[in-house]
Amino acid sequence: MSSDERKYIIIGNGFAGTTAAEQLRKLDPVGSITMFADEPYPLYNRIALPPLLRGQVTEAKVIIRDLAWHEKHRIDLRLGTRVESINAAGKTVVAAGREWPFDALLVATGGKPNPAESPGAAGAHNVFNFQYMDDTKAISQQLQSAKSAVSVGGSFIAYELAEAFVSRKVETHWLVRGPRFLRRMLDEFAGELLDEAAAADGCHVHYNEEVKEFVRSNGVVTKVITTSGLEIATDCVGVGLGLTINTQLLAGTGAKISANGIRCDDRLETEIAGIFAAGDAAEFFDPIAEMHYRMGTWNNAGAHGKVAAANMAGGDVRYHDVPEYSSKIFTDQTITQFGLSPEYRNDLDTVRKVDKDLKHYRALYFHADRLVGGVLIGKGNRAGKRKYLEAIKNKDRFPKTEWQSILDWTA
Ligand SMILES: Cc1cc2nc3c(=O)[nH]c(=O)nc-3n(C[C@H](O)[C@H](O)[C@H](O)COP(=O)(O)OP(=O)(O)OC[C@H]3O[C@@H](n4cnc5c(N)ncnc54)[C@H](O)[C@@H]3O)c2cc1C
Known part of the structure; x- marks a missing residue:
């Protein structure tokens, strides 16, 4: 390895960590990528664990990256290896009884269930x-x-x-x-x-x-x-009593951490240059919502992985997305949430529309005169979602008199 080859270390091989590794390899064909995982599995689809538990899919289907994939992309995956500490000043991590130097480090450690x-x-x-x-x-x-x-x-x-x-x-x-x-x-x-x-x-x-x-x-x-x-x-x-975010590796390093996660900017970089956070562990700055928050969803973990990797490789890429997820709720219902909701801030204005016969519910959230998020419940009730996402992304402003009619946007 020549001395100008960059050394990347990733802690955690969930969707955030593995997406970052894949992206790093695309952006930097020669750098070394080492990824530590304290679980014994290569990346598996965490959101497919419920169907696995229901007996609807097999374990083989849930594991979405095998060891051969890591070899092919020259990602040195260290399974069953817990990172014990980070030396931020010396730019090393300690794992498996030795020190591993890095030029850029990603902490994608997720959270531990309470x-x-x-x-x-x-x-x-x-x-x-x-x-x-x-x-x-x-x-x-x-x-x-x-x-x-x-x-x-x-x-x-x-x-x-x-x-x-x-x-x-x-x-x-x-x-x-x-x-x-x-x-x-x-x-x-x-x-x-x-x-x-x-x-x-x-x-x-x-x-x-x-x-x-x-x-x-x-x-x-x-x-x-x-x-x-x-x-x-x-x-x-x-x-299911929530997560405690795995921030402890950064305690005392100078990075800002709280019970809600590892503080980082819209480049996913912490207060310490060269150390990044992503996914469930990151309390990131969302330039559209204009606030820090944490978003524990699969898509967000992937989006973070990509942004963090670009910046670890020396780029200047900012998170610019509206987080969203959808989920089935029992046999009869689905829920879609996008952007912010009262869970993230308590000063939002809400407009809603409920149709009990159709079992539909729509709520849109406004902050001052900007649409910032929404929740849609009910099968076939997602018409207009793309338009909502665009309006949020564009930071469109709407007078209060229009809010109710925005509930009726169609695709
Ligand atoms: C059952 C379930 C269902 C879900 N359903 C949905 C859904 O329907 N839609 C949705 O959007 N999201 C869903 N989620 C949430 C989603 O799966 C997560 O937001 C996402 O997987 C987080 O990815 P991550 O890479 O940030 O963290 P994680 O997937 O948590 O990965 C972090 C990894 O780092 C490891 N680690 C921690 N500390 C260390 C250390 N010191 N050294 C080495 N390794 C370490 C952890 O063990 C873990 O393997 C679900 C989650 C669960 C558990």
């Missing part, structure tokens, strides 16, 4: 988070003999668990702490439609409920007692 903390949960053999391939395999195994299961939490992950339990024909109880699922993002009208979808699939949702105690026998939870006194027999407990 465990259930009520008495009886710690160390129980049938209480699971749902973040990794190995979680999926363990839950799947447990469901083979389960008759009843409980999902805990109001997050997307708790929903995915509840849906998987239902589809595996297990009696399903879902405990939601708030008055509805995704309560920070959705209002009561949206909540009602999603509740109908859950009921139609036979899922028993209990709102304003938390676990008071997990009752155990021989290390296995057999019953959940809720804060209101409900007692639910169970063979399997799934927990």
